Amino acid sequence: MKPIIEAxxxxxxxxxxxxxKDIEFAMGxxxxxxxxxxxGSGKSTFLRCINQLxxxxxxxxxxxxxxxxxRRQGNKLYHLSDxxxxxxxxxxxxxxxxxxxxxxxxxxxxxxxxxxxxxxxxVAESKDxxxxxxxTVGLAEKALAYPAQLSGGQQQRVAIARSLAMKPDAMLFxxxxxxxxxxxxxxxxxxxxxxxxxxxxxxxVTHEIxxxxxxxxxxxxxxxxxxxxxxxxxxxxxxxxxxxxRSFVSAVL
Amino acid sequence: xxxxxxSELRLEVVPPKKIGTNLLAAVCILLVLLIARSxxxxxxxxSVVKENLFARPVLIGLISTISMTFAAMGxxxxxxxxxxxxxxxxxxxxxYIAIGYIWLFRGVPALLQLLLWFNLALIFxxxxxxxxxxxxTVDVMTPFVAALLGLGIQQGAYTAEVVRAxxxxxxxxxxxxxxAIGMTRFRTLQRIVLPQAMRVIVPPIGNETIGMIKLxxxxxxxxxSEILRKVQEVYYVNSRVIELxxxxxxWYMVLVTIFSIAxxxxxxxxxxxxxxxxxxxKTKAEVPA
Numbered sequence: 001m002k003p004i005i006e007a008x009x010x011x012x013x014x015x016x017x018x019x020x021k022d023i024e025f026a027m028g029x030x031x032x033x034x035x036x037x038x039x040g041s042g043k044s045t046f047l048r049c050i051n052q053l054x055x056x057x058x059x060x061x062x063x064x065x066x067x068x069x070x071r072r073q074g075n076k077l078y079h080l081s082d083x084x085x086x087x088x089x090x091x092x093x094x095x096x097x098x099x100x101x102x103x104x105x106x107x108x109x110x111x112x113x114x115x116x117x118x119x120x121x122x123v124a125e126s127k128d129x130x131x132x133x134x135x136t137v138g139l140a141e142k143a144l145a146y147p148a149q150l151s152g153g154q155q156q157r158v159a160i161a162r163s164l165a166m167k168p169d170a171m172l173f174x175x176x177x178x179x180x181x182x183x184x185x186x187x188x189x190x191x192x193x194x195x196x197x198x199x200x201x202x203x204x205v206t207h208e209i210x211x212x213x214x215x216x217x218x219x220x221x222x223x224x225x226x227x228x229x230x231x232x233x234x235x236x237x238x239x240x241x242x243x244x245x246r247s248f249v250s251a252v253l
Numbered sequence: 254x255x256x257x258x259x260s261e262l263r264l265e266v267v268p269p270k271k272i273g274t275n276l277l278a279a280v281c282i283l284l285v286l287l288i289a290r291s292x293x294x295x296x297x298x299x300s301v302v303k304e305n306l307f308a309r310p311v312l313i314g315l316i317s318t319i320s321m322t323f324a325a326m327g328x329x330x331x332x333x334x335x336x337x338x339x340x341x342x343x344x345x346x347x348x349y350i351a352i353g354y355i356w357l358f359r360g361v362p363a364l365l366q367l368l369l370w371f372n373l374a375l376i377f378x379x380x381x382x383x384x385x386x387x388x389x390t391v392d393v394m395t396p397f398v399a400a401l402l403g404l405g406i407q408q409g410a411y412t413a414e415v416v417r418a419x420x421x422x423x424x425x426x427x428x429x430x431x432x433a434i435g436m437t438r439f440r441t442l443q444r445i446v447l448p449q450a451m452r453v454i455v456p457p458i459g460n461e462t463i464g465m466i467k468l469x470x471x472x473x474x475x476x477x478s479e480i481l482r483k484v485q486e487v488y489y490v491n492s493r494v495i496e497l498x499x500x501x502x503x504w505y506m507v508l509v510t511i512f513s514i515a516x517x518x519x520x521x522x523x524x525x526x527x528x529x530x531x532x533x534x535k536t537k538a539e540v541p542a
Contacts, residue, residue: 100430114434
């Protein structure tokens with residue numbers, strides 16, 4: 001099967017700090033991959049590189065077979081224009097730890113912003129689709145509220161709907177429940193489970209081991225900028241081969 | 254036993270008397286009345302004030318003051334937004350050009366800048382592109398143009414810093430979220446960052462607009478017929494100096510009051526989404542049952 005997201009020999013530095021080392025990664029359509037690991041292991045950075053919120057220093061990442069951020073001519077890679085990068089980003093949706101809803105727009109305004117402004121679809125059609133998405137995340141009755149009037153869990157569900165409105169080929173979740181009160185984590189994970197069941201391609205950077213076990217097809221463990229071990233949730237969570245993974249898993253379970 | 258303790262707990266709070274504060278307030282009222290009285294009995298011919306309040310030259314001057322305020326602020330905001338964005342550019346040359354502009358035009362007094370623009374013909378007798386197009390500077394540099402350039406360009410230097418502060422006040426996550434739904438950098442600035450920055454930008458811009466209303470009076474030195482120059486022309490003829498200055502004072506106060514009220518409504522518009530209590534009522538009304 002042709003991978004929908006692929007990373008080959010990816011390198012990334014922040015100054016002297018080598019934060020991604022030789023990342024090899026591939027996933028197919030409809031897969032749910034969880035990335036776990038200690039803080040500072042490069043999980044979020046890798047996710048942000050896929051969506052070009054960070055640029056990589058070596059190797060390449062491709063989405064749908066298209067190298068992100070560059071145009072290849074012979075053996076050279078040329079930077080894409082701002083407009084081209086923006087076009088590529090539409091293929092992947094991103095959900096942030098801190099939601100990042102647009103506070104000056106209503107819930108509905110947040111969800112239709114992309115379809116209307118970026119994809120130039122009609123307001124009426126976008127609204128209909130947005131309402132259906134808000135129904136999916138259980139927030140249709142909040143359509144005209146402003147983000148400041150919602151709880152964290154509700155805001156994150158709106159952020160998910162906002163990403164889905166672009167009809168991306170894959171969704172990236174960057175610690176989507178880490179900024180939430182414990183009692184609100186469940187509602188967001190619930191929506192993500194629904195999406196997984198609907199066949200959405202997802203990469204989820206998370207500390208929610210329960211979610212990995214129940215929903216993920218595959219779990220990747222990162223430490224110090226490397227993918228240390230990768231496999232089925234059972235393999236990684238019950239019988240990890242790597243010592244570092246074993247100590248992490250026993251500490252969080 | 255329990256009843257008596259309940260009644261003991263029903264204690265009354267006696268508000269403080271605040272005698273000193275009330276006394277001070279009374280003294281203040283007295284002073285204001287005394288000042289008002291002395292003006293009333295002073296050498297002011299109030300009937301002259303009344304006659305000239307709506308006199309034709311005064312109203313023409315008023316309109317010139319208003320149009321210069323709008324024109325100069327418009328130019329100032331345009332240049333200010335541009336300079337603010339250039340100031341944050343990744344390119345060092347572009348950044349330093351913006352810094353240089355702000356440094357120069359914020360440093361030179363507005364009155365001096367007006368005089369420099371008005372006398373531009375002394376440096377460049379003609380302006381144009383080589384031989385293809387050329388005009389005499391004195392024909393172009395009318396009082397209006399000189400005043401607009403002098404006031405607008407220095408205003409842009411101030412506004413640039415205000416706009417930059419506004420843009421910097423917006424969380425980086427906002428631009429990232431906009432990028433993630435496929436917005437270009439320009440779109441992000443236009444749709445997401447600037448509208449939010451307006452909340453921070455509008456109050457100081459409002460202040461500066463009010464400042465600009467009064468600053469336009471400097472344009473009288475380059476022969477621009479704003480209200481102060483117009484009343485001066487009147488009192489050169491009839492010698493009623495104070496009366497006509499009071500007329501000008503009156504109109505400045507009217508303008509400032511109107512702009513202050515407008516500022517309140519503009520600020521309210523851009524705070525949409527932040528005033529949770531107010532918007533919830535609106536939301537309730539709009540959601541179909």
